Amino acid sequence: METVGTAVTVLENVMPIVAHLDSGELYVTDAIKMEIDFDRIRSAGCSLHYRGIEDGTVRGVTRISFPWWCKLKNR
Secondary structure, X not given: OHHHHHHHHHHHHHHHHXXXXXXXXXXXXXXXXXXXXXXXXXXXXXXXXXXXXXXXXXXXXXXXXXXXXHHHHHO
């Protein structure tokens, strides 16, 4: 929950800067991956699956929150 909350906060902070760009989602994805320490998942014993967990978490947040943010700003 903490990781998802942090990812959404990063998205909300980065979106005003990159929302107009064609590759805005990539910038948001990179910002989230730089801000959140996903290595703690690997060090907690999930070294085989941590990359999938990282990618899935970031993809889920961006796919849900990116359109939500745009709809909110367009209102």
